[in-house]
Amino acid sequence: MKRKVSLKDIAQKVGVSTALVSYVLNGQEREKRVGEEVAIKIRAAAKELNYQPNQIAKSLKSGKTHTIGLIVADIANPFSANIARIIEDEAKQHKYNVVFGSSDENADKAWDLIKVLLNRQIDGFIIALTEHAEEQVRYLQEHHIPFVLIDRYYPDIEVSYVALDNFKAAYDGVEHLIQKGYKRIGMINYNSGLYHLQERTRAYRQALQDYNINLEADWCIEVNEDRLKEDMDRHMQELLYGEQPVEALFLASNKIAINGLKFINEKKLRVPEDVAIIGFDQTDAYDLFYCPVTHIRQPMAEIGRKAVQALLQLIDGNQARTQLNLEATLVVKSSC
Structure with a gap:
């Protein structure tokens, strides 16, 4: 097994002390007033010899x-x-x-x-x-x-x-649908106690209330992640083929949105003519879908x-x- 290169090896190659090599490789050359020319030679020698610092020793010291x-x-x-x-x-x-x-x-x-x-x-x-x-x-x-x-x-x-400010992000998305003239707006979110997902649902409800749109009980749907496709297929069927189908859908995560788009493709529905869509998060699927999807992009x-x-x-x-x-x-x- 090849011996690991040490600070001493570099010092001998450059013709300086081991301590000087240590100062340079640990970024202390200015503090220790090491000349720039010497520092360059030390780094070049370390690279040439393929020097790898001893992380265990460094962690024990620091x-x-x-x-x-x-x-x-x-x-x-x-x-x-x-x-x-x-x-x-x-x-x-x-x-x-x-x-x-x-x-x-x-x-x-x-x-x-x-x-x-x-x-x-x-x-x-x-x-x-x-x-x-x-x-x-x-x-x-x-x-x-x-x-x-x-x-x-x-x-x-x-x-x-x-x-993310999830409330504002979701509110802006639902408000965009309302301002486009949609009144029957559905939402699909996860059945979850996580705060950020609950904020998205709260924003959806608040936006409809602020614009005096009555929220029907079956417009706001929760699905389970461990059976996402089955839940999405069932609820998309209810939302889009019920007695009063929704005109638009706010889909509260990228995985929910992707499954929703798959359902729309399978049923040969047209977007936005049959149903308008806003998705959450960013995914290549939004741009690859035949109708590029409006979405909320997180920073x-x-x-x-x-x-x-x-x-x-x-x-x-x-x-x-x-x-x-x-x-x-x-x-x-x-x-x-």
Whole structure:
């Protein structure tokens, strides 16, 4: 097995002390007043010799592993996959690595992931909560483990989070349909206790009330994620082929919207002539559908970057909470 390159090897190649090499490779050359020419030679030698720093030794010295644990809700969902990439890229800018897992919307699995990542001595967490995860949040608080919530949070628990202003985002979407002249507007959302999803339903109801549109009991539908296609097919049938079919649909997540569009295709319905559509989140399916879909786009890049920045502040000992509800963008296409 080939011997690992050490600081001493670099020092011998350049003809300087090991301490000087250490200063340069740890970014302390200015502080230690190392000449620029010498610093360039040291970095060039390190690259030539393929020097890899000893992360374990560095973590023992600094008390940090420079690793973030990221737990997303569902890595198969385009939102989770995109946010994970953004967080990874932002963390890299700050010389942090990201280890991530997917809870698959299961609180027990999320708890197992937290324990595994704690055993890997990560410096802090970024977490998209599942339902019934209050105990996990309180555990992290009680043990003074730095963490930031993304996308989801509990309004009654004071923690750092970076999320969307879901009420305003959903209200703007429903209001757009109303202003286009639609009166019979249905909504399909998940049957969930998660606050961000409940806010979307609350906004839908509030928009109809503000515009004096009577909400029929069977217009606002909840589906279960574990049997999404079956629930969507049944409720789309009821909403679009009932005695008083809706004229427009507000679909409160990208997976709900995709299943709704599949139903519309299967039934050969026309959008927006037979039914207008607004979807939530961003997915390539919206543009690939024969009628590009109006949708609510979350500021994913901003959510990811600000979550990393907020976590690094906590890791560095700044205990000020970050609580951000960012604005979405209504992307108007042809579907309504």
